[in-house]
Amino acid sequence: MISPAPNIHRDIPRIRQLDEAAINRIAAGEVVERPASAVKELVENAIDAGARRIEIAYAQGGKGLIRVTDDGWGMAAEDLPLALSRHATSKIDGSDLLDIRSFGFRGEALPSLGAVGRLTITSRREGAEAVRIAVTGGAPGPVTPAALNRGTVVELRDLFFATPARLKFLRSDRAEAQAIGDVVRRLSLAEPLVGFTLRDVSDGGEGRVLFRADAGTGDLFDALYGRVVSVLGRDFAENALRIEAERDGFALTGFAALPTYSRGAAVAQFFFVNGRPVRDKQLLGALRAAYMDVLSRDRHPAAALFIDCDPHLVDVNVHPAKAEVRFREPGIVRGLIVSALRHALAGAGHRASSTVAGATLGAMRPEPSGPPRVYQMDRPSPRALSMSHAAQAPATPFEAPSQAPPEAPLAEGFADPSARFEAAEPAPGAEALPLGAARAQLHENYIIAQTERGMVIVDQHAAHERLVYEKLKRQMAERGVAAQALLIPEIVELSEGDIARLMEHEADLTRMGLSVEPFGPGAIAVRETPALLGEVDAGALIRDILDELADQGDSQTLQARLDAILSRVACHGSIRSGRRMRADEMNALLREMEATPLSGQCNHGRPTYVELRLSDIERLFGRT
CATH class of the missing domain: 3.30.230.10 (Ribosomal Protein S5; domain 2)
Known part of the structure; x- marks a missing residue:
């Protein structure tokens, strides 16, 4: 039977001081969660030491080995034992805990790693001899001479051997290796002037280089x-x-x-x-x-x-x-x-992703050039070839008619061509503009425009949808959001904390058409809602806003709903697919796209046009 109060002991416990090893293992639980955490701490130490080249090697996803080598300042013999003491650091003096200008400053990483693994530090400061110290399960050894040109090498083996229960919570070697790679890449972004190399040495030797980033130059x-x-x-x-x-x-x-x-x-x-x-x-x-x-x-x-x-x-x-x-x-x-x-x-402006054009070109597969390969089993004999020619010969000599024959009708199942070519000349210099000059409309939805360096394919509906949407947003910003007063204010019961948090943003809510005010203890009254939303559940809307305020400190819920309404209005009010457009209309659409922000994608983030360079098109046809 389970005790109703399992944390209440019959005997009064005594307060005792934990030993240093237990303290370090407890601290390691916060600092070193997995091998990637150990890599993060060691690489940050190397960066703080002024390293310009850092190499990280690991085995078995970091569980068997983590080795970080740097060319930083290094440490002297008297510094090594102190570096393994808790809260011993060279980064701060403790006078101002807000003036932090380094990655590390708590002095917990090395003693925590030494408490849960087999840690060895080899270091050499300029002008001094190289030295080494080892610590196993929190028990440090003596400082001994070593061989090292410069910098520091920190080697961590058998991570969590002193706390085997933690090993059960680690993921597979591949997952832990992926986490190490993510940490190294993130730190390499933080320090573009430092070179990084990541190796997997699980199979011994130099291992495989998984990531390399040379030190950047210039500004x-x-x-x-x-x-x-x-x-x-x-x-x-x-x-x-x-x-x-x-x-x-x-x-x-x-x-x-x-x-x-x-x-x-x-x-x-x-x-x-x-x-x-x-x-x-x-x-x-x-x-x-x-x-x-x-x-x-x-x-x-x-x-x-x-x-x-x-x-x-x-x-x-x-x-x-x-x-x-x-x-x-x-x-x-x-x-x-x-x-x-x-x-x-x-x-x-209208700029769209270059990967869209790449995907378009990748979807195009030119027909194989040259005659197809003919295998022996498919090659007809001379006798069969002559009989085939005789069977295909006309019965009577062909006489050319005096007039051209009427155009043959399309076979059943083939529709009329859907491409419309415009004879109207665009404005002079239109091809030099970013989206060029309209030349044709395909399937009553896609505008083909010619530019100086290639061609552009525009989705007329998606493009016009973004243009109308931006115009509606501009009008709403200028005129404000129209609010509709509720015949009977809706009372929403909330906690005092939620009411206070909501009233801090009362001005922003009012600007977007949502009028609220306190209504006695533990409730608010919603008197107006945005007219664009129509009939709305004010209580649910208020709670959604409060959830976002609690999670992020700000709320975009109401603005997102208003934008969604405007997006739907823009979708229904834009040029529909299937409408034929004149040349001047197509060119006017292109010019408006060039002048409108965010016109490179529709309201849902899809591209509104694809640009193909002439060199890429020629490559498709083997003209290069």
């Missing part, structure tokens, strides 16, 4: 661009917008991808605060809000963004893993991210 943006190509791929770099913005002491830089270069999961979203990789839900929420109007809910943006500020404006000492931060003014940071990204996306 920081040039180095960052090269590192982005190494980590996120050339497709991301070619479809990314350069971000530079500043507000109230916060600077935002980096790259953000076009909406048409979106991902099916949030796997390409990187945030760095003062150079430190972080996973902060408020920053991720701001990124989603910036792309809210150009991506459907099942697509995710890609970005690598760096936030720099005075260290006193952000607290990085929130968790031992240092993956979370807390800003003194979170609203400023969120506003900076949203406004900077939206401004950059609007400035991109």
Whole structure:
């Protein structure tokens, strides 16, 4: 039978001091969750030591071996035993815990790793001899001489051998290796001027190089661009917008991808605060809000963004893993991210992802050139060939008619051609414009335009849908959101905390047509709702807004619903598929696309046009 109070003991427990080994193993549970956590701590130490080249090697997904080699400053013989003591660090002096300018500062990583594995540190400081120290299960050994040119080599074997229960919670070697790769790539983005090499030495020897990123050169943006190509791929770099913005002491830089270069999961979203990789839900929420109007809910943006500020404006000492931060003014940071990204996306205008053209070309398969190969079994004999020719010969000599024969009707099952060619000449110089001059309309839906360097295929319905949508949003911003008063105000019961949180955003809600006010203790009254939404469940809407406020500190629920209404209106009010357009109408649509922000994708993030370069088209036909 289960005790009703299992935590209540009959004997009064005595308070006792835990030994140092137990303390380190408990601390290791927070700092070292898996092999990737150990790699993160060791690589950050190497970066803090001024390393310009870091090599990471692992075996069995990091469970058997993790070795980090750097060319940093190194440590002297008297520093090694102190480095294995808890809360011993060279990063801070303890006088100001907010002025953090390094990755590490808590002094917990090395003693925690030594408490749960077999740790060996070999180091050499310039002008001194190389030395080594080993610690097993929290028990350090003596400092001994070693051989090393410069820097430090930290080797961790048999991770969690001292706490075997933790091994049961680790995933497969492949999954742990994937996590290590993600950590190394994230840190390499944080330090583009440092070279990184990642090896898998599970099979012994030098192992396999899984990732290599040479140290960048030039200014920081040039180095960052090269590192982005190494980590996120050339497709991301070619479809990314350069971000530079500043507000109230916060600077935002980096790259953000076009909406048409979106991902099916949030796997390409990187945030760095003062150079430190972080996973902060408020920053991720701001990124989603910036792309809210150009991506459907099942697509995710890609970005690598760096936030720099005075260290006193952000607290990085929130968790031992240092993956979370807390800003003194979170609203400023969120506003900076949203406004900077939206401004950059609007400035991109009609630009669409280059991968769209690549996918289009990839879908095209030219017919094989030259006569097909004829095998012996398929080759007819001379006798069969002559009989075939005789059977195909006309019975009477053919006489050419005096007039051309009437055009033969199309065979059954074939429709009339759906391509319409326009004889009207476009304006002079139209081909030099980004979207060129309209030449034809295919299937009453696709506009073919000619440019100086190729051709453009435009989805007329998707393009006009974005143009109408942007016009409706502009009108709503100028005139405001019309509100409809409820005949009987709807009373929604809430906790006092939820009421206070909601009333902090009362002005924003009123601007979007939702009027609320306190209604006695534990309730609010909804007096007006946005007219665009029609009949709406005010209670459910309020609770959705509160859930988002509690999770992200801001709410886009109401704005998203209004935008969805405008999107549907734009869809029904735009040029429909199947409508024939004159040449001047098609060219007018192209010119308006060039002048309208975000016209490169429709309201759901799909591309509105595909651009094919003439060189790519010629390659399809073997003309190169």
